[in-house]
Amino acid sequence: MEVMKMGKKIVVDLGHGYGIEHNRGGVLFNEGDQNYKFGVLLKKKIEEYKDVNVVLTRNNIKENPSLSARAKMGIGADLFIS
Numbered sequence: 001m002e003v004m005k006m007g008k009k010i011v012v013d014l015g016h017g018y019g020i021e022h023n024r025g026g027v028l029f030n031e032g033d034q035n036y037k038f039g040v041l042l043k044k045k046i047e048e049y050k051d052v053n054v055v056l057t058r059n060n061i062k063e064n065p066s067l068s069a070r071a072k073m074g075i076g077a078d079l080f081i082s
Contacts, residue, residue, distance in 0.1 A: 007051035011074045013082035014039040014057050017064025036061045042081070 015035040036058060043054045055077070057070040065073075074080035 007053050008078040009053050009055065009076065010046055010079045010081065011055045011057065011077040012039045012042055012046075013070050013074070013080065015070075015082070016067075017058075018061045032064075033061060 016032050018030070018032045018036065039056055039058075043056060046052055046054050055073060057065055057073050070082075
């Protein structure tokens with residue numbers, strides 16, 4: 001009997017939403033926008049590995065899920081990066 005290997009689930013938490021209300025970074029950028037951009041790049045790099053499923057906690061830059069909603073997305077994950 002052959003045992004099927006399950007892929008690994010990695011959740012990348014992109015943090016809070018975008019825009020000036022979430023500006024916790026430098027003068028020329030804000031943390032929420034930068035987290036989204038870096039997270040999307042990280043997802044692409046991780047997906048170069050076989051049998052890895054990467055889930056982002058924000059589907060687009062303008063989403064603003066709560067901290068508890070983002071944490072719930074990590075349930076059952078093999079790795080949660082925040």
